Amino acid sequence: MNFDFSEEQTLLKDSVAKFIQNEYSYEARQKNSQSDAGYSEKNWSTFAELGWLCVPFTEEQGGIGGGPVEMMIMMEEFGKGLVVEPYFSSVVLSGGLLAKAGNESQQAELITGIIDGSKKIAFAYNESQARFDLHNVVTQAEKNAQGYVINGNKSLVLHGASADLLIVSVRTSGESLDNDGITLLLVPVNTEGVSIKATRTLDGQRAAEVQFTNVQVNSDALLGEEGSAASVIDRVANEAMLALCAEAVGSMEKLYKDTVAYTKERKQFGVAISGFQALQHRMVDMFTAHEQCKSLLLRAVLSYSAGDEGAVKNIAALKYQVGISGQAVAHEAVQIHGGMGMTDEMSIGMYLKRINMINTLFGNADYHLQRFTELSL
Amino acid sequence: MDIQFTPEDIAFQKEVKAFLSENVTDEIRRGYTGGEVDPDIMVKWQKILHKQGWVAPNWPAEIGGTGWTITQKYIFENECAESGAPSVIPFGLKMVAPVIYTFGSDEQKKRFLPDILESNVWWCQGYSEPGAGSDLAALQTKAELDGDHYVVNGQKIWTTYAQDADWIFCLVRTSSEGKRQAGISFLLIDMKTPGVEVRKIDTIDNQHTLNEVFFDNVRVPVENRIGEENKGWTYAKVLLTHERTAIAGVAQSKKGLQKLKEFAAQEKVGAGVLADDPLFTAKIAKVEIDLMALEYTELRAIASVSAGGAPGPESSILKIRGTEIQQAVSELTIEACGHYAHVINDGEAIGNDMSWVASAKYLYGRASTIYGGSNEVQKNIIAKMVLGL
Numbered sequence: 090m091n092f093d094f095s096e097e098q099t100l101l102k103d104s105v106a107k108f109i110q111n112e113y114s115y116e117a118r119q120k121n122s123q124s125d126a127g128y129s130e131k132n133w134s135t136f137a138e139l140g141w142l143c144v145p146f147t148e149e150q151g152g153i154g155g156g157p158v159e160m161m162i163m164m165e166e167f168g169k170g171l172v173v174e175p176y177f178s179s180v181v182l183s184g185g186l187l188a189k190a191g192n193e194s195q196q197a198e199l200i201t202g203i204i205d206g207s208k209k210i211a212f213a214y215n216e217s218q219a220r221f222d223l224h225n226v227v228t229q230a231e232k233n234a235q236g237y238v239i240n241g242n243k244s245l246v247l248h249g250a251s252a253d254l255l256i257v258s259v260r261t262s263g264e265s266l267d268n269d270g271i272t273l274l275l276v277p278v279n280t281e282g283v284s285i286k287a288t289r290t291l292d293g294q295r296a297a298e299v300q301f302t303n304v305q306v307n308s309d310a311l312l313g314e315e316g317s318a319a320s321v322i323d324r325v326a327n328e329a330m331l332a333l334c335a336e337a338v339g340s341m342e343k344l345y346k347d348t349v350a351y352t353k354e355r356k357q358f359g360v361a362i363s364g365f366q367a368l369q370h371r372m373v374d375m376f377t378a379h380e381q382c383k384s385l386l387l388r389a390v391l392s393y394s395a396g397d398e399g400a401v402k403n404i405a406a407l408k409y410q411v412g413i414s415g416q417a418v419a420h421e422a423v424q425i426h427g428g429m430g431m432t433d434e435m436s437i438g439m440y441l442k443r444i445n446m447i448n449t450l451f452g453n454a455d456y457h458l459q460r461f462t463e464l465s466l
Numbered sequence: 467m468d469i470q471f472t473p474e475d476i477a478f479q480k481e482v483k484a485f486l487s488e489n490v491t492d493e494i495r496r497g498y499t500g501g502e503v504d505p506d507i508m509v510k511w512q513k514i515l516h517k518q519g520w521v522a523p524n525w526p527a528e529i530g531g532t533g534w535t536i537t538q539k540y541i542f543e544n545e546c547a548e549s550g551a552p553s554v555i556p557f558g559l560k561m562v563a564p565v566i567y568t569f570g571s572d573e574q575k576k577r578f579l580p581d582i583l584e585s586n587v588w589w590c591q592g593y594s595e596p597g598a599g600s601d602l603a604a605l606q607t608k609a610e611l612d613g614d615h616y617v618v619n620g621q622k623i624w625t626t627y628a629q630d631a632d633w634i635f636c637l638v639r640t641s642s643e644g645k646r647q648a649g650i651s652f653l654l655i656d657m658k659t660p661g662v663e664v665r666k667i668d669t670i671d672n673q674h675t676l677n678e679v680f681f682d683n684v685r686v687p688v689e690n691r692i693g694e695e696n697k698g699w700t701y702a703k704v705l706l707t708h709e710r711t712a713i714a715g716v717a718q719s720k721k722g723l724q725k726l727k728e729f730a731a732q733e734k735v736g737a738g739v740l741a742d743d744p745l746f747t748a749k750i751a752k753v754e755i756d757l758m759a760l761e762y763t764e765l766r767a768i769a770s771v772s773a774g775g776a777p778g779p780e781s782s783i784l785k786i787r788g789t790e791i792q793q794a795v796s797e798l799t800i801e802a803c804g805h806y807a808h809v810i811n812d813g814e815a816i817g818n819d820m821s822w823v824a825s826a827k828y829l830y831g832r833a834s835t836i837y838g839g840s841n842e843v844q845k846n847i848i849a850k851m852v853l854g855l
């Protein structure tokens with residue numbers, strides 16, 4: 090048994106950590122978050138230059154064959170910096186779908202584009218009636234001689250407005266809740282009939298409402314097999330949850346450390362408030378919650394990379410616990426900062442909002458507690 | 467012991483219901499949406515209440531109060547919450563007014579109380595300072611006597627709604643000798659006085675409620691001091707107790723839970739609705755049980771005070787449990803809204819009526835366990851004063 094990083098992994102961690110420390114102050118993050126695109130193109134080029142965009146892809150695909158451990162390393166650091174660049178949406182989600190379902194020419198073109206930073210691809214999966222069910226798909230694609238005609242709406246497409254291309258989950262057969270009959274289609278954003286409205290989310294990130302009105306795509310828009318995308322989506326969702334939970338664990342670490350540091354500085358009643366036992370015990374609880382979530386994260390990541398049968402259950406456990414503990418730690422951080430915790434001047438509130446968003450993406454705590462229960466029976 | 471409404475109470479309830487259903491319009495409901503207020507709507511609503519004679523149930527009847535029994539107050543609060551009417555802005559009616567009618571001179575009562583009752587003047591509360599939060603007695607904003615004026619210098623922080631305020635009631639330091647509490651005075655300051663500057667504080671809920679207020683050689687007539695010099699702390703403490711009981715918000719939480727249940731009953735999850743989910747409904751049930759307990763704790767507290775007794779030990783937990791329950795309701799509400807609780811409402815926002823206010827309420831509501839004396843400080847007080855630790 091060994092929980093140590095390899096030399097390469099340590100190098101990766103150090104490189105991301107250094108970037109976050111030197112280039113990603115909260116002020117810089119806020120500036121990028123509030124820019125038109127919602128992130129920094131310059132940072133995105135840096136990500137490409139430093140080789141971060143290629144991490145999860147195989148060598149044949151142009152990557153370095155990194156697995157869930159490498160992804161965890163990066164996302165944890167991103168979580169400390171509250172990174173707004175579309176890494177999760179473009180590399181983890183869309184890259185994951187292309188790597189698993191793309192044919193050779195799709196991979197050659199699109200994965201290469203992701204890796205060199207020239208292409209941003211968003212995954213349009215969510216629909217407003219679906220809540221957390223990735224298979225609840227109403228958006229229709231009808232087959233015709235040329236390919237498919239898409240009609241419907243996708244909601245809160247992460248970084249949808251800055252993407253060049255969308256991967257859209259559509260229904261080609263069956264009813265709205267069926268697992269069978271879901272298909273993935275590649276749709277360039279400038280295709281006629283695609284309308285995209287940018288929205289901002291409370292965590293300082295971007296999303297989009299996307300409407301498809303008689304959108305005609307060719308048959309080579311098909312990604313993977315027609316009608317059987319559900320299992321690909323589920324596999325990518327597992328990796329997405331590992332990535333998001335790693336990000337949240339990074340944020341939790343930052344929150345408890347920042348809170349400890351603040352209490353040592355802040356004086357009331359003539360002493361640093363860190364001296365009050367009522368607060369000390371709660372900071373110990375925050376620390377404990379972080380360590381426990383980190384343990385569940387490692388458990389899930391390692392079992393998933395080993396291809397264990399229990400990995401899915403471990404991921405459900407992780408997503409549940411990060412949902413509960415992440416929010417609890419963030420609430421405590423705000424409380425212990427007093428009025429300062431309510432201000433935008435401090436980053437505390439932004440971590441709270443990001444953690445809440447992560448809790449909601451790909452199913453909240455209750456959703457995964459339910460899944461865990463089903464998997465345990 | 468008896469908890470039945472009398473026939474008079476039932477008649478009163480009917481009267482209140484009729485009044486509210488006639489006057490609480492959608493516009494009035496928009497006066498307060500979970501943090502921010504619309505001052506024009508709030509003033510309009512408070513004037514309607516005043517015309518009816520119901521704007522100040524907490525005041526003595528002789529000077530504009532209602533003379534209601536505790537049961538009537540309870541009925542009124544619950545019916546107001548039920549109707550979606552915004553609570554009155556507390557700073558004038560519920561905070562400074564009791565200090566003025568209890569400790570002010572006749573001249574001050576005549577000068578300030580009518581405008582408060584008629585909502586002609588908007589007040590804010592200048593207690594906290596950057597270095598004086600939980601430890602309020604550490605405040606340093608100085609008021610030095612110069613002829614018949616005080617010259618005020620210093621800074622207040624976290625001043626709610628100062629951007630709309632005409633007047634601010636302040637605790638200022640008039641002496642640095644002896645105990646810190648014994649050098650504090652209670653001053654009323656016109657916000658239009660030269661040298662007063664208000665700066666917005668950007669907050670996590672993206673609303674404008676908080677401000678910093680700076681005083682640079684602000685000249686305040688001595689006649690604006692309440693009571694004696696250096697006795698301000700005593701007056702302020704009285705005000706703080708008023709603030710703390712008003713903070714429990716039982717009726718509002720009841721309404722919040724009811725709205726949440728209605729929402730869960732129509733929010734689609736797969737082939738059913740959220741209310742079918744036993745995990746979620748059990749969480750609502752737990753909060754409801756907490757609230758049932760708190761409602762009676764509050765009634766016991768009110769009853770002992772109205773029977774002429776001092777507030778019993780049970781009253782000290784109202785603020786703690788009340789705010790914890792408010793937060794629990796708001797947490798469940800954003801959970802119910804799913805993804806849409808995390809979208810910025812910029813006019814064209816997506817989502818629904820519920821989600822638009824849910825996130826603002828939730829985020830602003832994080833502060834309810836911080837302001838009005840943080841819950842940690844409340845526990846310290848209970849440990850010391852009630853448990854004798």
Ligand SMILES: Cc1cc2nc3c(=O)[nH]c(=O)nc-3n(C[C@H](O)[C@H](O)[C@H](O)COP(=O)(O)OP(=O)(O)OC[C@H]3O[C@@H](n4cnc5c(N)ncnc54)[C@H](O)[C@@H]3O)c2cc1C
Pocket residue numbers: 355357358362365367368424425426427428429431590591592593594596598599600601623624625626627676833836837838839840841842843846
């Ligand atoms: C939304 C909002 C509105 C407000 N409105 C007003 C207003 O209108 N007017 C006004 O004057 N003020 C207002 N306040 C200020 C409020 O009263 C203070 O924020 C509060 O008193 C806490 O002070 P602080 O923020 O300096 O926190 P601190 O006193 O620095 O406290 C930080 C943390 O330490 C804890 N702590 C402090 N002392 C102890 C102790 N002895 N034992 C254990 N824990 C302790 C606190 O509970 C808190 O968790 C408002 C605050 C907020 C957030």
